Amino acid sequence: MDISTPAPQDITSNFSELDEAEFRLRGITKEIVRNQYETLMINRKEVHILEGAQEENGVVKQEKATVKKLKQQFKKESKNLNLCHFIVSSNQYNExxxxxxxxxxxxxxxxxxxxxxxxxxxxxxxxxxxxxxxxxxxxxxxxxxxxxxxxxxxxxxxxxxxxxxxxxxxxxxxxxxLPKMLFPFYKRLKKSSVTLFEGRFLQALREGSKFKHVAMQFCVPSKSQKQFNDVLNNISTPRVIKKMKNVTVNFIHCPVQSETICVNNKNEIVREKDNSILFSTPGHGVYLSALNEIKDDIIYISGAENVKSKKIQLPLNRFRRVLMSQLLSSRRLADTIITELRDENYQPNPQRTEEVIRLIKKEFNIVLPSEIQNFTTEEKNKLICEYLDKPLRVCAAIKGSQPGESKPCWISHANGKHLALVHPEELNHLSEEQDILYKNIEYYVPGEMACSIQRYNGEKYNLAEYCDNKEGFRSVRFHKDQDIACLQRPGLWNGNMLKWNTILIEMPQRLYQPFKGLEDLIS
Known part of the structure; x- marks a missing residue:
């Protein structure tokens, strides 16, 4: 498909009365639709990669002793913690x-x-x-x-x-x-098929006893809610209900007003056979507002697809606990530093400040701008707290490559370099240098991360302040009998977490066996 982007044109004069009635039902205006069209037409500013994250430069390969210590610490703390397991399908578009x-x-x-x-x-x-x-x-x-x-x-x-x-x-x-989460992916007792949704539900249920409370948030299409309810009712046997004493299940829908228009290879708005405008779900980035409402101690975000093999479920859950324990440990360290440096009785100490600068680079991948060397100690302390006082995530990173997955990169951002997770569609593919840099990055991220969105003083961060404010980018999909370009919002763990602090922990390749393509239906 030719995805060239000509100069934007005003399309509002082409909307019929039925179109405008559809806009009103969706809670949008024709100006909003025009902005979507213009975003699809304009070449946006792409991410600029400086280098890929690698071991000792963004990615941590934990020693066995460290893992053991984290597991022991988690066992002590988890019973007093509330966990939200936030489960998204990597793309509402079903490949x-x-x-x-x-x-x-x-x-x-x-x-x-x-x-x-x-x-x-x-x-x-x-x-x-x-x-x-x-x-x-x-x-x-x-x-x-x-x-x-x-x-x-x-x-x-x-x-x-x-x-x-x-x-x-x-x-x-x-x-x-069928939404992707209701696809069958393996046989249970050689009798019935198990869907992705059931697999994730049963997986989380087994972890429920380790926490004070577990809230399972499934991001699903609103039109499929009844199907999910039916599946949940079918698997809610007395034995399962007994295990759900401290587990709740909730469903989150993409707001209809968030859906966006699509264009064909002539850059015309795509319409259905009845001449109504086709609206598309703009990716999992639309769930940021739902994430912002969560008040639990830990938010664990994962894609719905990583449940293909039953053999990996126990070791995968153990690895997730390591990520969560690392999150708690790192959050405590960040809170201690911020509290120390913001204490009104704290006496600025140049030696301590330089020590903290090295510490936050090692522990949080925070690189302060080079001009900080010209700052006073008080100014350095203020900047340290500004960089450290942000939402925090501890993400899995796998050595190898997986088509379509995001990769951890050091990017040019603000006044320096910043560690981010970059999706291939965010690149400037007209730059051969950027394409080669991205292709040669050793790691990819499978969408497994533990997150903390509470500040050192107990207040919650407003996540809208820590995301990429770009409106989105073009994503080519197949619909009916043609390729179309849809407006993809910045991904939940890509642009929508651009300004978060990120820690990367190496995850064994064997723990990521996603259910994504046709081959997985018969594996």
Missing amino acids: IVATLEKFYAQFDPEKESFGRYVNRNQSYQLATFFRKIKRFPFYKTLQQNLKKHNESARHTDLGKLHMTHEILYGANINFNT
Whole structure:
């Protein structure tokens, strides 16, 4: 798709009365829609990478003794702590459905073979999926649905189209209407399929006894709320309810007024068949306001997808406790320094100030601007507190690469360098130098992080003050029969946490086995 961005034009004169009525129902105005369009058309200022984070330069590889100490400390503290487990799907856009929809819309077995389609579109996951289709959780239902088609066509290229249609729209499967968190991903006792939602719910339930209270916040599409309620009711057996004494489950929806327009390759607003404007969920960044309302001691944010293998769940939960324990330890250290330096009776000590500057670089990845050397000790102390008095997150970082995942980078920000998590779509891809820098970064972040949003004096931070104020960027997706560009808001752990302090802990690769693509449905 050509994603060039011409000069913005005023599109408000093209809106019909029905369009404006839709805007009123959504609680938006045509001026807001115009601003969305202009944002899609304008080349925004991209992130500028200085270097990638690596071991001893942003990423900590913890020693066994440190891990043991953190686990022991966590065991002592957790019973008195309230935990909020904030679970998001990495993208409301469903890559699995999009891959199948694109194949169903574009593949014509009379014009090309399936193999040629796969090679032309590099859809190798699609080839694997059909080769191992018998492992598909709904295979028996699929076979039943296919009886209405010609028996001889089932193992042909045309048969693959029939199967795709039944998977997307067929009775008792109907993936086209399922949110990603309700996709089945493994068999339980060889009888029933377990969804991502169930997997995360049961995973968190096992951790509930370790805390004073656990609040599970699932970010889900509002139109799918009934489906989630039905699944939750089905798994809420007396035994499960007994375990939920200190666990609550809540659902968070993307506000309808946050949804944004999309444009086609002619930069025209995309419309549905009934001529209504297509609105798209602008990514998980829209949940920042919900995050801002949480009052628990620890907020643990994770993507819904990391539950593919049951074997990793116990060690993964142990690793999460390490992140949470590190968060508590680092928060205490930050609060101690701020309290010390802001005490009205504190006598400025140049030696202590230089010691703190080195300490916050080592422990919090805080790099103060170079001109601080010209400041007085009092001015240095004030700046230290300003940089340290921010929301804090301790994130997992994995050595290796994973397509589409954010990477930890030192970026140019304000008056110096800052450690941030950068998504590939935030880059200036016209710069070969930036592309090479990003490609060669050794680590990626899997969306596993423990967060603290309370200040040293007990007050809560206003998270809106610590995010990137850019309105968003273009993200290309497949919809129906065409590529479209949607407005993606700064990601929850990307632009929306840009001004947070970030600590990175190396996570073993084996603990991240995400459920994302077609191959995962049959693995």
